Amino acid sequence: MVELKTDTSIEAMYAAGQVVARALTAVREAADVGVSLLELDELAHGVLREAGATSPFLGYRPSFAATPFPAVLCASVNDAIVHGIPTGYRLRDGDLVSMDFGAALNGWVGDSAISFTVGTARPADLRLIETAERALAAGIEAAVVGNRIGDIAHAIGTVCRSAGYGIPDGFGGHGIGRHMHEDPGVPNEGRPGRGYPLRHGMVIAIEPMLIAGGGDGYHEAPDGWTLRTNDGSRAAHAEHTVAITEAGPRILTERR
Structure with missing residues (x-):
């Protein structure tokens, strides 16, 4: 069931989204060669505490997970696509990092992700990240009243495929509100004019994920959470929480 949010609820979700934006900005600024993923997780946790918010990630255990997620930040490095668990791994020159983060504030949730490089960037990684951001922008542009989820x-899929990248099969965005995952699902590839109609008050997380090698395959790492590319190629992830309004799409997790 798709819940339409009131304008007041969307404002409350914007407040949660800005906590997410501040945390991701802080993490990106702190990420450098030699910094550990656990240190970045603690930094993000500090942003939550300062805002009086909590984490929808910490302790989250969907049906596919053998154990609850143990952190507030998903930190996926190089061939990790999503759901990376922060560890003591220290970032190295040239790493490609995807950070996914959520915040719950006053009963409402925000969710966003960014990808970036550390130290000396590979041109191929910069192209991959830029394409993920273009795919996200294209998805947001299509998130207007009167369109459908398939649009x-x-x-998203057109941008990814035209650049030669793969799209992890079965993974995409989702509705969001009181809970991190709500209806409807938002695939990263599909047919225009199909799926649930977009209406004022819908709030969704749009999140393209790209595999550099061009294939769509992935596998679960031994930690039970991290998804890695089958071909060992690098991956990128970009995400915003977006409200669909009569005035057009509104990005609730926009970073200043």
Whole structure:
């Protein structure tokens, strides 16, 4: 069931989204060669505490997970696509890092992700990240009243496929509100004009994930959470929480 949010609820979700934006900005600024993923997780946790917010990630255990997620930040490095668990791994020159983060504030949730390089960037990684951001922008542009979920999916998939990248099969965005994952699902590839109609008050997380090698395959790492590319190629992830309004899409997790 898709819940339409009131304008007041969307404002409350914007407040949660800005906590997410501050945390991701702080993490990106702190990420450098020699910094550990655990240190970045603690930094993000500090942003939550300062805002009086909590983490929808910490302790989260969906049906596919053998154990609850143990952190507030998903930190996926190089061939990790999503759901990376922060460890003592220290970032190295040239790493490609995807950070996914959520915050719950006053009963409402925000969710966003960014990808970036550490130290000396590979041109291929910069192209991959730029394409992920273009795919996200295309999905957001299609998130207008009167369109359908398939229009968002088609916009994302067109950008990814035309650049030669793979799309992890079965993974995409989702509705969001009181809970991190709500209806409807938002695929990263699909047919235009199909799927749930977009209406004022819908709030969704749009999140393209790209595999540099061009294949769609992935596998679960031994930690039970991290998804890695089958071909060992690098991956990128970009995400925003977006409200669909009569005035157009509103990005609730926009970073200043």
